[in-house]
Amino acid sequence: MSEKKTMVSLNNIYKHFGENNVLNGVNIDIRKGDVVVILGPSGSGKTTLLRCINFLERADQGTITIDNYTVSSKEKKQSKILALRRKTAMVFQQYNLFRNRTAVENVMEGLRVVKKVPKAEARKKAEAALDKVGLLDKADFYPAQLSGGQQQRIGIARALVMEPDLILFDEPTSALDPELVGEVLSCIRDVAKTGITMIVVTHEIAFAKEAATRVIFMEGGVVVEDGTPDQLINHPENERTQQFLARINGAAASA
Amino acid sequence: MFQWSFFVESLKPIIQCMPATLELTAGAVLLALALGIAAAILVRCRFHVVNVIFTVVNSFLKGIPILLFLYLLSSSMDGIMTKLAVIFNFTYNVRRPPVFAFAILALALSYIPYMCDMITTAYDTIPKGQTEACEALGFTKWQTMHRIIIPQMMVAAIPNFGNHFVNLLKATSLTCMITIMEMMGGARNFATMNQRFLEAYTACALLYWVVFIAFEKVFSMIEKRAGRYLSAAIPAKKRHRRLLMSAGRKDEEAEDRKVNIA
Ligand SMILES: Nc1ncnc2c1ncn2[C@@H]1O[C@H](COP(=O)(O)OP(=O)(O)OP(=O)(O)O)[C@@H](O)[C@H]1O
Numbered sequence: 391m392s393e394k395k396t397m398v399s400l401n402n403i404y405k406h407f408g409e410n411n412v413l414n415g416v417n418i419d420i421r422k423g424d425v426v427v428i429l430g431p432s433g434s435g436k437t438t439l440l441r442c443i444n445f446l447e448r449a450d451q452g453t454i455t456i457d458n459y460t461v462s463s464k465e466k467k468q469s470k471i472l473a474l475r476r477k478t479a480m481v482f483q484q485y486n487l488f489r490n491r492t493a494v495e496n497v498m499e500g501l502r503v504v505k506k507v508p509k510a511e512a513r514k515k516a517e518a519a520l521d522k523v524g525l526l527d528k529a530d531f532y533p534a535q536l537s538g539g540q541q542q543r544i545g546i547a548r549a550l551v552m553e554p555d556l557i558l559f560d561e562p563t564s565a566l567d568p569e570l571v572g573e574v575l576s577c578i579r580d581v582a583k584t585g586i587t588m589i590v591v592t593h594e595i596a597f598a599k600e601a602a603t604r605v606i607f608m609e610g611g612v613v614v615e616d617g618t619p620d621q622l623i624n625h626p627e628n629e630r631t632q633q634f635l636a637r638i639n640g641a642a643a644s645a
Numbered sequence: 646m647f648q649w650s651f652f653v654e655s656l657k658p659i660i661q662c663m664p665a666t667l668e669l670t671a672g673a674v675l676l677a678l679a680l681g682i683a684a685a686i687l688v689r690c691r692f693h694v695v696n697v698i699f700t701v702v703n704s705f706l707k708g709i710p711i712l713l714f715l716y717l718l719s720s721s722m723d724g725i726m727t728k729l730a731v732i733f734n735f736t737y738n739v740r741r742p743p744v745f746a747f748a749i750l751a752l753a754l755s756y757i758p759y760m761c762d763m764i765t766t767a768y769d770t771i772p773k774g775q776t777e778a779c780e781a782l783g784f785t786k787w788q789t790m791h792r793i794i795i796p797q798m799m800v801a802a803i804p805n806f807g808n809h810f811v812n813l814l815k816a817t818s819l820t821c822m823i824t825i826m827e828m829m830g831g832a833r834n835f836a837t838m839n840q841r842f843l844e845a846y847t848a849c850a851l852l853y854w855v856v857f858i859a860f861e862k863v864f865s866m867i868e869k870r871a872g873r874y875l876s877a878a879i880p881a882k883k884r885h886r887r888l889l890m891s892a893g894r895k896d897e898e899a900e901d902r903k904v905n906i907a
Pocket residue numbers: 407410412430431432433434435436437438439
């Protein structure tokens with residue numbers, strides 16, 4: 391494992407909103423092919439951290455390195471930020487599919503606009519990506535005509551088709567009806583198997599156990615504990631991790 | 646007594662003035678839209694001073710009656726044209742003043758704030774997630790606007806645009822006060838010549854209504870077609886295609902996957 395190269399490196403990330411210090415020096419190195427699940431209570435800064443990685447939110451301090459390309463939070467050149475973003479893709483909690491584009495057009499959009507792929511070729515690639523998430527038959531449907539689970543799988547196809555170095559998932563299943571969670575998680579599991587580097591923020595402990603290669607527990611804007619799924623979920627050392635897991639398990643048991 | 650013969654007779658001269666009404670409307674709508682887009686950008690400008698200034702300008706334009714704009718512009722027309730003639734070095738014929746152009750300008754000016762509001766409202770209806778999805782893919786600001794945001798804004802703006810369009814169309818009737826022969830002017834002309842006011846104005850009302858209905862229909866059709874993607878209804882054509890495709894192996898795989906989860 392250790393000979394695998396570092397793909398992502400988050401260095402000393404700080405971020406505040408007004409009085410609220412949301413990220414207080416986050417340092418994470420991620421190797422190529424790692425599937426990192428980030429756990430943590432609400433408000434611990436998980437979403438903010440993901441959004442700082444692709445500069446949807448600009449960190450106050452720190453640097454982001456992806457595939458040996460480093461951008462500082464102080465970077466002024468928009469072109470550098472765009473270049474970093476183009477190494478990543480994001481799957482949103484609310485899917486955020488383009489409402490005015492059909493499923494296949496949603497997947498093609500990034501290829502056409504960012505990678506300047508010709509239309510026919512982009513369509514071919516997009517259809518292949520839709521096939522991977524099992525939705526080729528919905529290619530010509532608009533997002534409004536699809537279920538949440540289907541929309542999210544198209545969101546995943548839209549991310550995959552860009553062949554990014556890193557995919558960011560922000561609670562990809564938490565807006566879904568319970569009966570649709572499974573199809574999306576299994577889709578993400580399939581993606582994880584392809585060896586692409588991923589960071590997944592989720593409250594699905596079972597998913598973390600089974601699909602993650604590494605689990606990080608965040609609280610108060612810092613990394614509290616970091617380890618393999620077995621270490622962190624079955625044998626957490628930190629007291630706060632233990633409390634968090636006990637709460638989640640309690641909630642799951644009472645649900 | 647209402648005499649039908651005069652009513653029928655008056656239709657023709659009013660219809661002959663219809664192109665003028667449509668030209669005034671089209672000209673004013675296009676000009677107001679262009680200036681309204683500029684105003685919307687300035688109102689939403691990041692520099693606070695600029696957006697305060699333009700918010701005040703908008704409110705000012707909104708507060709002035711259209712007829713007043715028409716009088717203001719037509720009475721200063723000769724002055725303005727003589728000045729322009731000097732600056733741009735052309736000869737201005739006082740006998741043929743550009744009343745029509747000034748009428749369009751007056752109408753447009755009074756509709757700038759409405760067009761501006763229409764655009765900012767449309768922008769606000771687009772969920773933030775649409776922009777963020779573009780940004781996450783690495784779109785530039787312009788790519789985000791012209792591929793995703795502006796097309797959705799246009800759809801969101803259609804109902805308001807339709808309203809402004811027909812309101813402006815009716816407002817063109819005011820331009821007869823500065824001697825323009827549009828439908829209202831045509832009706833008034835016929836009425837005074839024949840001393841038949843009721844007939845001419847009834848005919849005029851009927852014709853305005855016909856034009857109004859036509860545009861209402863057009864806009865509601867555009868609205869339906871353009872906004873299709875927002876509706877959850879699945880067109881029959883696609884349903885058919887889905888049936889054809891699901892005969893293949895894809896759905897079996899999807900079924901397998903669901904079983905695996907359970
Ligand atoms: N744009 C913003 N403006 C102001 N405060 C913000 C903004 N975004 C996030 N916050 C605040 O930052 C803190 C961390 O938010 P964040 O969304 O990162 O938490 P999270 O760990 O993702 O929580 P959850 O599990 O509820 O999604 C919260 O207190 C939130 O209110």
